[in-house]
Amino acid sequence: MADIRNFVGFAQNETLIKEYDGLRMYYPVRAKIGLAATSKRFIAYSTVRGFFDGRTESLYQQVNIADIRGIGVVQSRRYRPAAVALGILLLLAGILVTFVGLTGGKMLFEAGGIACIIAGIILLLAGFLWRKNLFRFEIWGNAWVLTLGEFETIRPAIIAGPDLLKVVEELGALIIEIQDGTL
Template identity: 70%
Template sequence: MADIRNFIGFAQNETLIKEYDGFRLYFPVKAKVSLAVTSKRLIAYSSVRSFFDVKTESLYQQVSLADIKGVGVVHSMRSRIGLIAFGIVILLMGILTTVIGLTGNMLIELGGIMCSILGVILILPGIFWKKHLFRFEVWGTAWILSIGEFENVMPVTTGGPDLLKVVEELGALLIEIQDGTLYSGQ
């Protein structure tokens, strides 16, 4: 994990309290997204440089600790309902075509059987190939900051190696800093 102090400037009397390697961003760029808690801000950051592409892409979002009212993590897996529904429609069409083909047309019957097999083939990945959902949100009084939120792009994000530590520690750490029970750098 890159040290945040190497590429993000700190305010006077601002100190780094804790860093987490919390997330993996896969789309629109592939990057490790880290969280840093300072005495004044919560910062999500990443800097990616590709060997084959000279340009650097980075993610940098911050929020003042005084503005934070809560944090939330959603991490779940869901079946692909669209694929299952499409597979069921194809399966039903295949069964119907097979029944119609039983009246004497062998070509229609064979097409119906193939359609039924295709329907089953589409249903199985829809059930077993799960869609991973991940969202990390920081709540303020009148806003929600979502890590990796872009103007027109829905990011693909998953948890990283420190996700459990983020869930266990971050809320308590933020409360301690806001209450002044933890060193705040002042």
């Protein structure tokens, strides 16, 4: 991870206290997201330069250390409700079509009904077993919440990086020490 001082300007009396390689972004670009605590700000940053494309994409969010009232990290997995609902619909349609095929003697209805039942079971299993990863890194203030990676038009795919456990263990105490002036 590049040092934040290489591309973010610091105030005259601002010093870098701690820097973490905390997160990974996979959408819309692949990037490592660094978290830095300075004597004045908490900064989330990343810069990505494409190999074949000279353009640089970056993420830069900051908050004043004095305004922070709490930090939250939520990492969970959730089933996919659309796949489950579609699986239930296909399963019910397959049972109905199979029943019509069995009572009417139509082999085409039986085969189609069995295919719908199998597709419904597969979608149900996929909806429950192929879970969606959810990750949110929030910084709370008095009257606001800054969610890392939440933008107006896109919601990037962000997951935990190698230092996230260290971030969770140290960051709250670090911010309190900076706010109190003991660090």
